[in-house]
Amino acid sequence: MKKAKNHYFEDVYAVTALIPKGRVTSYGAIADYLALGSARMVGWALTQSHQFPLEIPAHRVVNSQGYLTGKLHFGEVDTMELLLNSEGILVKNDKVQDFGKYFWHPRELEMEDIARL
DNA sequence: CCAATGACGACTT
DNA sequence: GAAGTCGCCATTG
Numbered sequence: 001m002k003k004a005k006n007h008y009f010e011d012v013y014a015v016t017a018l019i020p021k022g023r024v025t026s027y028g029a030i031a032d033y034l035a036l037g038s039a040r041m042v043g044w045a046l047t048q049s050h051q052f053p054l055e056i057p058a059h060r061v062v063n064s065q066g067y068l069t070g071k072l073h074f075g076e077v078d079t080m081e082l083l084l085n086s087e088g089i090l091v092k093n094d095k096v097q098d099f100g101k102y103f104w105h106p107r108e109l110e111m112e113d114i115a116r117l
Numbered sequence: 118c119c120a121a122t123g124a125c126g127a128c129t130t
Numbered sequence: 131g132a133a134g135t136c137g138c139c140a141t142t143g
Binding site for chain 3: 008031036037038039040041044045
């Protein structure tokens, strides 16, 4: 993190910050929405997120199967799960329950805007 | 320039 | 479900 030329972080964080409370999305969905980089890049960006003074709800980002693959980056191994629990999301064995029900795709933002017209 | 490294994803055994 | 393969691409050494 020395070159500030890449806006990639900003893009990822911007989308991540828009995830509705009580919902979750996947790395792939974010990468898909941004249409650049890949799921790996999203994970990489979130890894660096703790270095910023911003509050990124990174706990709302899990992998495509609903597993909390990044929980080891939250200090305590159960921090991510607790954060999700506090938002009404049940996690069992490192996997989000009813993942399909809570899953949110950034594309829904546009859908809401259209519906609001 | 090349190789290794991921908070990944889809697919196949 | 577990484990392996391949594609992914910015970053680092």
